Amino acid sequence: MTIKIGIPRALLFYQYFPMWKTFFEKLGLQVVVSGHTTKGILEKGARLCVDEACLPVKVAFGHVAELKEADSIFLPRLVSVSPGEYICPKFLGFPDMVKQCAQDLPPLIMTNFNQYRREGDLYAAFSETGRVLGSNPAKVYFAYREALRAHKRHTSLLQRGYMPEDAVKLAGEPPEKGSLEQEDVRSRPVVAVIGHPYNIYDGFISMNLIKRLEKAGFRVVTQDHLSEETLRHHAGRLPKKLFWTLGRNMTGGALHYLSDPGIKGLVHVASFACGPDSMTGELIERFVRRMGGKPFLNLTLDEHTGEAGVVTRLEAFTDMINLRLASGS
Ligand code: SF4
Incomplete structure (x- = not known):
């Protein structure tokens, strides 16, 4: 039976989903995503999360809770996505907050993504994720290369004027299908x-x-x-x-x-x-x-x-x- 990896439709989903999805699919796993945010998802998240958290973090808790049927949930600890810069500490703490506050969840994959020193450190994060999943290192390297390609394509579609959800839909299409034509x-x-x-x-x-x-x-x-x-x-x-x-x-x-x-x-x-x-x-x-x-x-x-x-x-x-x-x- 194919292993299902859950990805919450929240936080950096809109930038990195095609990259993460490609990586897991190339490893032979099935990716499942929580639905679009609803009042129910927010209420569920707000119940699980501390009151002081910002709205997107509460919403993200609700999305994680929607993924109970997955075999594992991918919740990377995002420290830095660009050399010499950090991202909000809530991203770093989010997987641990979920671990402490939410019960009855499938195992969480909480790999560190930290590119503060070098852009190339991204491979270390994917390699660690592959190791946690017990995948063959050569297959992990291939999946990583494909994931980078998918990310590049997604970024280029955004820069051509697409909104993220439309760019995700075009992800598997040939490159010429990526230009906005509506006059x-x-x-x-x-x-x-x-x-x-x-x-x-x-x-x-x-x-x-x-x-x-x-x-x-x-x-x-x-x-x-x-x-x-x-x-x-x-x-x-x-x-x-x-x-x-x-x-x-x-x-x-x-x-x-x-x-x-x-x-x-x-x-x-x-x-x-x-x-x-x-x-x-x-x-x-x-x-x-x-x-x-x-x-x-x-x-x-x-x-x-x-x-x-x-x-x-x-x-x-x-x-x-x-x-x-x-x-x-
Ligand atoms: S930057 Fe941090 S505190 Fe601000 S909305 Fe994003 S996650 Fe919340």
């Missing part, structure tokens, strides 16, 4: 949405922010549509280096889009109780004021945020953009 979408006014991937791409957490903007007639771009060089270049305009990778990407993305006359407005999405967001949000807001001119919406979300309030603020934001477009400014 009607290309000609729409563009709005940038900046935020942690697990907030902006999770329709439940973001209250379908991206879909609502698209329905209102806009094309949406995020920081993930920009190249690493562009993000680093713009983040480098700050007087001090940001050593949180996601915060650096978000600030670099916001600064790029604020300088781009083709971008008609900017939305920043933050989690309530998130330390890094309180700093990046403040930085972005200061730059919006300094660089002036673009309509800006700052949304801070938690499990108590009312949908009606978000919709009203979003409507005011899109009305402001439309008024400016109508007046030609």
Whole structure:
């Protein structure tokens, strides 16, 4: 019988799922993913998790609890995904928090992913994961190479304008199937949405922010549509280096889009109780004021945020953009 590995649709799922999926499938395992976030998933997660945790961590607990039927759950300890930078300590502690707080789960695969010193240290993490699964080292190396290829393809699809879920669907397609062709979408006014991937791409957490903007007639771009060089270049305009990778990407993305006359407005999405967001949000807001001119919406979300309030603020934001477009400014 094929072993089932569970992957929660949460946290860095939106960036790394194709890489992890490819790795496990090349080792002959079956990958199962939790469903899209629902109120039930959030409530389950909030019951299991400490009250002080941010919304995405509570949601992630709920997704893990959905994977009880898997044979193992992949919960890597993510320390660093880029040399010289860290990611939020909640990612590092998440697998241990789950281990302590959630009962009756299948075994957890909690390999350390730490690229702080060298990008190449990623192989050590995959090799350790393969060892835990009892796989042949040669097969693990092959699976690792294929996983890197899948990740590269996913990143390039994002940079061509796809949202992560669409990029995942195109993962197995030939490369030429990866370009956005819809002219009607290309000609729409563009709005940038900046935020942690697990907030902006999770329709439940973001209250379908991206879909609502698209329905209102806009094309949406995020920081993930920009190249690493562009993000680093713009983040480098700050007087001090940001050593949180996601915060650096978000600030670099916001600064790029604020300088781009083709971008008609900017939305920043933050989690309530998130330390890094309180700093990046403040930085972005200061730059919006300094660089002036673009309509800006700052949304801070938690499990108590009312949908009606978000919709009203979003409507005011899109009305402001439309008024400016109508007046030609
Ligand atoms: S960066 Fe903020 S939102 Fe993300 S896991 Fe850490 S505390 Fe939560």
